Amino acid sequence: MDNYIEELVGIARLPFNEIMKDVKVILVSNKIMYVCNYIKILDYSKERLVIKIPKNTLEVSGEDLYISQINKGEIVIKGKIFNFGFGDVINEKNKK
């Protein structure tokens, strides 16, 4: 996984050290989401999961969401993922 990210950072010509410490999100289909370098869980239910990431929050919404595996810095979310965004993006969209 890290090799792939290194390659990606190389292609995009981004500063490697900064990027590697930053949050990384990988979504496979709409069923599995892998989040790396997160800080903590802010909210967790079957429909919504809010994760605190450096300088922001990551919000995932869907149906039958559950945490398949969680440890310090890494989390795997499974379920039907409909939407995700940084900050209060989803709530703002809903308000509109």
Added chain:
Amino acid sequence: MKKIRNSGTILVCEGTNISKLLNRCLELDITLQNAIRKDAKTLEFSIDDSNLKKFNTLDLKGYDVKVKNIGGKQRFKNLLITRCGLLIGLIISLIAIFFINNRMLNIQISGLSKYNEDEVINEINEFGLGYFSKMDINTAELESHLTNKFTFSFVSIITKGNTLIVNVKEEISDVTEKYLPITADYNMVITSINVYAGYSKIKVGDVIYKGDTIVYPYEIINEEKVSVVPMAEINGDVFFSSRHTFRKEETRVERTGNSTILNSSIYLGKNKIFEVSKDNPFSSFEVEEVEDLVSYYFLPIKIKKTIIYETTEAKVSNNFDEMKDKIIEDLKKDVYNKVPENLKVDSEEIQISSTNYGNIVTIYLKSSVYLNYK
């Protein structure tokens, strides 16, 4: 992310702030799996043994933690504790099997009439073979020991499993003093009979078979049987024959060399516990059953295999004139082997008859017998 085997303990936590509990776990670097939010206050998750130790150090005030399913090493430990009796029983059984394997537990003696079974068992014990002693004995030595100690004419000892099987034949009592009938030693036609003592119904021309009584050891005087030693002179003709059926055409079945295992079955005693079968690929075949005994002492496990061999049929024509001499030579060897050494062959006759399918060759030998019992 490191993949963790999903065979841990399943816990159910109830509390007002479940996210806080999750974050506390993350602070201690506890890995959780399948963390499912059942409702607003309930979280169910799976945790392995090493992480469970860390989890137990958490301050869980305000949370009600219940164990839904125990897994991993703890489950094995619990199994050992709860099934302690079973485990002890298993160990005792294994020790017992190890101890009694190849040791004598039973003695079966057959053929005794004059002696008591206990006497023979005592003698076997004196030989150094008692209950629970090892079965790796020299049976020939024990046989000769028993033959010397008792008046046995024959002793046979075999070991089968944990049983020692002793077959004996006690010496036959002396019968020479008793009145015995005159019996036929061969199948024969009586040509002359003169009875001097005893009783006989046999006449000249009668056919008698081996073992038949010719003269009984008694005489009937005033309608009463009086025992006498039978005495008689008997002449008879004894015939020996051997036959061969010759066929002009024969169908010979030969194996091609191709074979396959059609069926394999594993038996525990008489019960079939496993079977594998496949379709027969041959149109013409021979079947052979093979049976292997895998183990006898611990479990009577047998493997039975049905092997089929592909065959071909070929029609072969035979010429009688070419084979006639060989057939007669073989028949002569066969029929002369039937003639006892003390009999002389008087005449030999070869008969050849034709049938629809070939010929029948028969050789007859005739010899005269003279029996004189005085």
